[in-house]
Amino acid sequence: MNELQFRNPELARALAHQLETLMKEIGREVSVMHVCGSHEQAIAKFGLRSLFPKKLNVIMGPGCPVCVTDVPEVDEGVLLAEQPNVEIATYGDMLKVPGTVRSLADAQAAGAKIHIVYGPSQAVEIARKSDKEIVFFATGFETTAVATAAILIAGPPDNFSILSAHKYIPPVMEIVAEMPDTRIEGFLAAGHAAAITGYGVFEEFVERHAQPVVVAGFEPLDILAGLVELVKLVRDGERKVVNTFPRCVSREGNLAAQEQLWRVFRPCGGRWRGIAHVPNGNLRLRDEFAKWDARKRFTIDLRSLWDFAPPQLANQCICGDIMAGIRNPVDCRLFNKECLPETPVGACMVSNEGTCKIWHLYGGIPDLSEVAS
Amino acid sequence: MCLGVPGKVVEINGSMATVDFWGVRRQVCLDIVDEPVAVGDYILNHVGFAIRRIPSESIGETLAYYETLLAEGDESDPMAADVLGEIEATTA
Amino acid sequence: MSGRILLKQGGGGRAMRRLIEDVFIRDFAAMPFDGVGLSAMDDGACIPFGDEFIVVTTDSHVIHPIFFPGGDIGRISISGTVNDLAMMGATRILGLTCAVILEEGFPIEELEKIQRSMVAACKEAGAVVVTGDTKVMGRGEVDGIVINTTGIGVTKVPIRDNGLRAGDRIIITGTIGDHGLAVMSLRHSLDLEGDLVSDVAPINSLVAAIVDGAPGAITAMKDPTRGGLASALHEMAAKSHVGVVLEERKVPVTDAARAAGEVLGIDPLHVANEGKAVLGVRAEDAERVLAIIRKHERGHDAAIIGTVTNERPGSIILDTGFGRRLLAEPDGEPLPRIC
Numbered sequence: 001m002n003e004l005q006f007r008n009p010e011l012a013r014a015l016a017h018q019l020e021t022l023m024k025e026i027g028r029e030v031s032v033m034h035v036c037g038s039h040e041q042a043i044a045k046f047g048l049r050s051l052f053p054k055k056l057n058v059i060m061g062p063g064c065p066v067c068v069t070d071v072p073e074v075d076e077g078v079l080l081a082e083q084p085n086v087e088i089a090t091y092g093d094m095l096k097v098p099g100t101v102r103s104l105a106d107a108q109a110a111g112a113k114i115h116i117v118y119g120p121s122q123a124v125e126i127a128r129k130s131d132k133e134i135v136f137f138a139t140g141f142e143t144t145a146v147a148t149a150a151i152l153i154a155g156p157p158d159n160f161s162i163l164s165a166h167k168y169i170p171p172v173m174e175i176v177a178e179m180p181d182t183r184i185e186g187f188l189a190a191g192h193a194a195a196i197t198g199y200g201v202f203e204e205f206v207e208r209h210a211q212p213v214v215v216a217g218f219e220p221l222d223i224l225a226g227l228v229e230l231v232k233l234v235r236d237g238e239r240k241v242v243n244t245f246p247r248c249v250s251r252e253g254n255l256a257a258q259e260q261l262w263r264v265f266r267p268c269g270g271r272w273r274g275i276a277h278v279p280n281g282n283l284r285l286r287d288e289f290a291k292w293d294a295r296k297r298f299t300i301d302l303r304s305l306w307d308f309a310p311p312q313l314a315n316q317c318i319c320g321d322i323m324a325g326i327r328n329p330v331d332c333r334l335f336n337k338e339c340l341p342e343t344p345v346g347a348c349m350v351s352n353e354g355t356c357k358i359w360h361l362y363g364g365i366p367d368l369s370e371v372a373s
Numbered sequence: 374m375c376l377g378v379p380g381k382v383v384e385i386n387g388s389m390a391t392v393d394f395w396g397v398r399r400q401v402c403l404d405i406v407d408e409p410v411a412v413g414d415y416i417l418n419h420v421g422f423a424i425r426r427i428p429s430e431s432i433g434e435t436l437a438y439y440e441t442l443l444a445e446g447d448e449s450d451p452m453a454a455d456v457l458g459e460i461e462a463t464t465a
Numbered sequence: 466m467s468g469r470i471l472l473k474q475g476g477g478g479r480a481m482r483r484l485i486e487d488v489f490i491r492d493f494a495a496m497p498f499d500g501v502g503l504s505a506m507d508d509g510a511c512i513p514f515g516d517e518f519i520v521v522t523t524d525s526h527v528i529h530p531i532f533f534p535g536g537d538i539g540r541i542s543i544s545g546t547v548n549d550l551a552m553m554g555a556t557r558i559l560g561l562t563c564a565v566i567l568e569e570g571f572p573i574e575e576l577e578k579i580q581r582s583m584v585a586a587c588k589e590a591g592a593v594v595v596t597g598d599t600k601v602m603g604r605g606e607v608d609g610i611v612i613n614t615t616g617i618g619v620t621k622v623p624i625r626d627n628g629l630r631a632g633d634r635i636i637i638t639g640t641i642g643d644h645g646l647a648v649m650s651l652r653h654s655l656d657l658e659g660d661l662v663s664d665v666a667p668i669n670s671l672v673a674a675i676v677d678g679a680p681g682a683i684t685a686m687k688d689p690t691r692g693g694l695a696s697a698l699h700e701m702a703a704k705s706h707v708g709v710v711l712e713e714r715k716v717p718v719t720d721a722a723r724a725a726g727e728v729l730g731i732d733p734l735h736v737a738n739e740g741k742a743v744l745g746v747r748a749e750d751a752e753r754v755l756a757i758i759r760k761h762e763r764g765h766d767a768a769i770i771g772t773v774t775n776e777r778p779g780s781i782i783l784d785t786g787f788g789r790r791l792l793a794e795p796d797g798e799p800l801p802r803i804c
Contacts, residue, residue: 006435009786014443038377045732047788091420109469118729119421121402140420143377147422150404192377195417195425218377220787221439228442244438247431248377248417254425256407361791378728395724396660418728 006221007046015224016051022231023053030056031183031325032230033176035063035169036190037141038218040351046220049358056231057183060354061323062172063190065140066093067347067354068272071314073165074099076300077137080163081112083298087130089115089123090137097350098343100305104137120151127160135294139165143192145283146257149264152289161294166283168267169193170201175278176324177209183325186230189215191222191245196261198253202241212238217245264289274319274346313338319346322355329356336360377419379427382412392418479794481691482506501553501623506700508552508687509616511623518623520555522546523615530651531575531609535643535663538612539582541739546616547590547667548688552626552742555618556673558592565597566611569604579610590667592616624676627704628684634751635709635771638671638742638764639664641694642722642733649736650725660721664740671761672742678757682750688742692795693735697743698771698781699794705745708777714786715770734783735795745773 023030034040040060043049052058062068078099081088088104095105095114108114113132117123120136127134138148145166152162169190176184189202194215202213212233216226226244233240243249263286270282285293294300316334321327329335329348339345341357348354380392380401390410392401399418403410406423410416416423474484485506494504500518501511509522526542536544547558563583567576587593594614647661668688675683685705689697694716702709718726718733726733740763746754751769758764774782781792 006439007787011439012787015439018443041730044790045785047783047785047790050788050790105471106469109471121421143419143424146405146424147420150402150422154404192417192419192424195377217435222435225439225442246438247427247435248425254405254407257405257424260405361793394728396720397724397728399728 006219032186033061034188035061064351067350070271070273081107086133087113149260163294171281195248200251206239317346319348329359508549520618522549525613536665539579542612543586544667546614550618551669551672554620554624556669559617560595562615563597564613629705629745631775633745633773639766640717642736644739645736646725666740684745686744695734703779708774711771717766
């Protein structure tokens, strides 16, 4: 493979060893949070969790945009998919996420046409070749939203529209940092999002909060190195932003992309699955782009679903507390009963790296080192 | 939505680039990357768009940075010393 | 069961297994039968006949796109069935059937191309199609073409998929992920150019070489088709009541498949293979069997990739080279993942 894959296992073990040494110096439990889907995937895929020191809790935060897409937003997608003459284009990860009554996969089973796409350009291509209404279910954080913005600025065909469920990360970090009993002592920030926004956005954050922020890349070595820096900052009580991902992240970020992003989208408050209200956490289309806003083009009546809604399990979900390190999955009334990987209620069970999914799979915090081979 | 993959530009056609990812190629749009991109450059691809140009000198810089992290560890750490030796050998 | 069939229930993973168990097996398994039958859910059935077993298997092929790099629906319909028989130990094929359902409007030129592929695959396997059926449905009532093939073989000693014991080594006969990733890149129009080629091929002669060269050495065997190596290992581990430690770095993967997997966000371990077998052998036989496989033209990339353990029965523990994690049982069709 090429040199851009920082995956040397010896180096990884050395960095993990460093983490152990630092944690011994600190001498107590430390909880830090990562808020990036790529971090989640890398930790899961490479089994990095088994390398972390026992007293270092690396908690999955709301970094998986699919997992935090709230039930009403999924419902909007499902209802649109079920309208005659409308077809939905979506990322593969969204297919199975449950809404109030159905997921997109369920809608597909009942006859709705769903296109799985790799990116928004593909959705536009489908619209160009089709005489149906093609709605792109736009999920993802700011990294992905810039792509959606780009295709809107380029002027898509008239039968194309966007259902925006895009989200913006910095506001949710604020919420977690400000939760009264939060145990989170530091953040590992999203490398790709920071490639767009720059790490400057975090400087103001660390001034107002007690937690340092380290921007880390997406390879196993990047994550371990990022954690080493973060734990050092926690050890020294320093409130700083450290960028360990200079090959992709600068202080200002990608200004051209930012300009496009904010030209097309405006931030507004909304619910994230399992975390309740996040001020400025959602991205919606500005009025200038109303022409392509599916919410304006179609009538979506969510009330039609309420008659069939099962008991409001979402109200009992404690994902927010779990992410903040305050509670454990076993504290949740729904864990392993109504809330399972096949029937997830909160984000922590949807995501592969979600604390609840991990506890469900491993029966607790995973430790596979004892299995002889 | 966060899956960002680095690749090498092998051909450019207007605002579209053919990018090589470890032997597999894909079309990537250059509309949102904020620097001029040339054949031979590395870019970070996300959902079919290049979001950053990765300067090739930054790869060596990253490896050097890992080095300093390990060096700042316990001076008498034999494991770190071993690994540093290995890194020096491969980057020589 | 209520509700409707979901696509994932055809994907070869947990969802499909549940569907089969709940809807089909429940009643058929209650009917008297001597031999390896439906409830075993093995690659084929073994019907006692004198001092031997007649081995039967059937498969319907609905793959799209019909033509893909390395093969087509014709080649896969012969190879798939031949390989299922081989997985049960029946490497000599007595005969194949072929039933075709065609959609009105299907180009005859394509049908002839598919036919030629089937003939070529039959010759490679030493098998022949002896009977068949042809149906045509109206435009839109079926998607292009559906081919069902049934195979009949014979063996004195059936090979099962549930005989793993702690200490056994796991061998894969070649690179994984080739077929599924080649097809997926076409199917999702993902514009991946590169050397992704399906591995679809009959491997009955490879199995025969192992059985002849090391009789009794195979403790369990399956072909990792839908659901990939992950699915096959889960089945074998669950049925054998053992765990498996799989060394990810030892699993052979072509550069092209690895790259495609990275870009699409799909793990080659979850992706279908159509020309490979995964087998368990007692530790003392492992090197000898590996040598036999590597000599065969379809086994040059074979490798020992794991070890069977008594701990965590039913689980596959993946040693990634960095750390360890549980390899999840795939739950249906892998989709290009973004996050």
